[in-house]
Amino acid sequence: MPVAAVAVAGLSRRSGLSAPLVLVIAGLLFSFVPGMPEFELDPEFVLYVFLPPLLFSAAWQSSYYDLRENVRPIALLSIGLVLFTTFAVGYAAYLLVPGLPLAAAFVLGAIVAPPDAVAAVSVAQRLGLPRRTVTILVGESLFNDATALTAFRVAVAAAAGAGFTLLDGTGRFLFAAVAGAAIGLVLGPPLHWLRTRLNDPLVENGVAVLAPFAAYLIAEALHASGVIAVVVSGLYLGHRFTESAAVTRLIGHSFWKVVIFVLESVVFLIIGLQLPAVLDGVSGHGWASLAWYALVIFVVTVAARFVWVFPAAYLPRLFSARIRDREAWNGWQGPVVVSWAGMRGVVSLAAAFAIPILTSSREPFPGRDLILFLTFTTVLATLLVQGMTFPALIRLLGIGSAREEYTDRVAEAGAQHAAAQAALERLEELVAAEPGPIDETVAERLRQLAEYRQLRAWERLGGGTGPEGEEVPTNTYRRLRQEMLAAERQVFIRLRDERRLGDEVLNRVLHDLDLEEAALDRD
Template sequence: MDPTHMFELVIVMFLAIIALHYAARRFGLPPSVALLAGGALLTFLPGLPAIAIDPDLVLVIFLPPLLMDGAWFIALGRLRRHMIGIASLAVGAVFFTCAVVAVAVHFLFPSLPWAACAVLGAIVSPPDAISARAVLQRVKLPRRLQILLEGESLLNDASGLVLFRFAIAAGVTGAFSTAEAMGSFFLLALGGAAVGIAIGTVWVVFVRRLNDEYLIIAATALLAWMSYMLGEMIHVSGVIATVTTGLIAGWYQHTVFSASARMRGTSFWTVMIFLMEASVFMLIGSSLRGVVERGGGFGVVIATMGLPMLAVLVALTLARFAWVFGSNLVVEFCKVLGLKRYTPLGLRASVVLSWAGVRGVVTLALALSVPEGFPGRDFILVTSFAVIVGTVLVQGTTLGRLIEWAKLIEPESEKARLNLSQAEAAMAQAQLATIKDRAYDTEGNLIHPRLLERYQLRAKMIVDYIQKTEHHDVLLHAHFDVVLAAIATGRRELIRLHRAGDIDDETLHELERDLDLEELSALSAKS
């Protein structure tokens, strides 16, 4: 395809993303479903060329920044606290699901080599980080379930990739060693973690020495690709390298970023991640044409592979249920034995965790990278796509209702010691102490009376709000409604002065920025 036409196609895709997101919000659909369907429809439009996806390129472009985004904002304290549960899902559940799917496929097709069955199992076993994010953004979960799903989606791709590579090698060479595979997995993981620590440390030192916020934002945006590509270049886990780098950068960004760099960087990063997530689902949908053509057409695919595809989907779903409930029973048994460090999830939480296993771009990329001539390649490719579509359409659309049914309650042990208002009160008292220290000169004369009065009043109001929250809520909303109305009036007057030629563009932008910050502060306080 001509590069200019390719760029035009990308622009069309971005326009379609905006339209599909708007339609999804208007009709209450999950955006991932709308984008998947839109991508599938777009690829069959007359005159549009078939879209050929390079799986290696897809992984390199999309996976690192999306992994970095998840690691950057993840709750690190809860991640450490629940690391055993996360590892159980990210490693144990992936290996178990791979084995179950391989057995199910070999039962359906006894002539298919075990290596080919294992390849399909490795491809469909890890739930996808991107798909998980798309689902989790629309639901409200207790913190423990949230961190289990987020942590699993960050780390399980490494398990799936290792399994996939060894299964492909076994299919090509006819040799496979479980011990070698496990040893290689831990070596890749440790090597990836080492790369991530090195890159993250260099980033922290580098950013602290930069005074230009645009350079800081640019360096941070490239961080994900640097860690991933370096990890893959020296043959360790690029996934683990990227996640480790993201954890370090996310931990230190509170101290190395200025307020301006953080606000501008977050805005830039949020838009970029939005477009990347949406593009992934569009690309998955647009690959339908090539998948169907390889399978011989819709009729042939449904007639010859329909039941086996359904069987694989059921097998991997049941495997996840079995692993989650089995792990929960182990924790229950440990509790009976007196080991009370870990708390069982319970029936309803286990059902939700088991159902939240949506597959996505990693599954598609791995399926497309199966070598030509590999045994059962067409079946592997078509089944992998069916698993993606099935989990997105079924689990992705019903997870919200399932969570509503479960009526999950946040355990006391997972709640923070201080709520938002209490933390704000502690912060206000610390600020007031600093003001008191500097409000007087060396001779004891008060030189900042208004400033001291302002911070004393603010600290008193926060404490009063905590004691009478329900009483003050209505007054608080009314107060900031008036503030927002005043800001809107000021903005209209500012624009009038500019349109009349009374102020120049520089004055407009300077005062408009002040109004924008004031409006953001008021909206944040009101919420």
């Protein structure tokens, strides 16, 4: 399955299509292939193997400062909207499905409440949504699972006859959130201390790989939120990642990109492959009724997000001048984009499969198969309907981040200029402090490198061309140097093929060439 997932994801990326959507469709098609075995989702496998690294990587790459500046809208979505959706969908299901107990209906509401922002964020970043919008979507996806899973457990306990009350549920949620955050904060500093003292890039990144699993397992063992523990530890370690060595950062960045690509590909393929298992459970229901239930739950799930997002966006600005002054405003288009970015994912399916088969009185869990079916149809509908139309909606609304990109380039150019100036001053201090004379060609080469970085940052503001459209000097340097590196690489490979150079030496020199080419390619 991982091979098929990576192959499909690779083809979709080459075609410029959204990989998550193509993978879901591919999973659906694979499920109809004769002889294809059924892949019934193992909730423990998803929650303990897939979820920690996906959350940790997203937190690692997130900006702590951006998340902190947007804590109010993120909290309104990841806590307020999840609970609102739980109640809205729960009551709708209770009124819609004859004989479905209210507690079991709230189980469905909690399951479909948390969006999975992977697909939405990938599209948003590719199409250049404003940074604040992307930050809010990422922040929501980091924390909403904790709210939803806690609500899910409370609703399941109530439906199974364990006697939970609303007060019990509130206390359980607060404990899980606070304890999870505390565990993440306790784990972060010692793991960072360990990483910075190992002086071995592979072992340092090995610690980072184990960190999300350790945080999740410890938190869950203490009945805290494993999701929040992973996110908090990931934010801490990611914020301090600048203190690691350069090679450690290079290896870590590449490693996480590959791992997350594979995990996300497998996850979205698994969603489509669940169709046979889901349909088997509802074979005794009428298809017309099932289609009607699925449509209503999907519409309520989408509508609940709109009903919550617009007041949450407008009312704080209406009543607080401080919020109006501090927070950028994209007009009504911003809330529309956030409202439509509500695709559900594998966490919802994992929660549905985790519903116990029997209650505490050894009776079948009420409506379990129907809840699983409605979860699957809601996940599928949001991914296909919202996911396929999301890029078109962004283009139609004309909401983008061109101004932010220009501001970023100006800020980068100014920072590169200041950094290069500091480097030049430090170089002159070192040259003056040397006990003996330094070869002037060495000092001049270092000066030229610092000046190249200065020029490259400023020339990027013009798109890499001069006033008459001619190629700027740093672009010429980059193009010619890339050709030189290619020629060097061919010689090393030819010498290896002629057995005049060992593979170990080849790998070492190619690594150096690759690092230089990667630095040249950065735009």
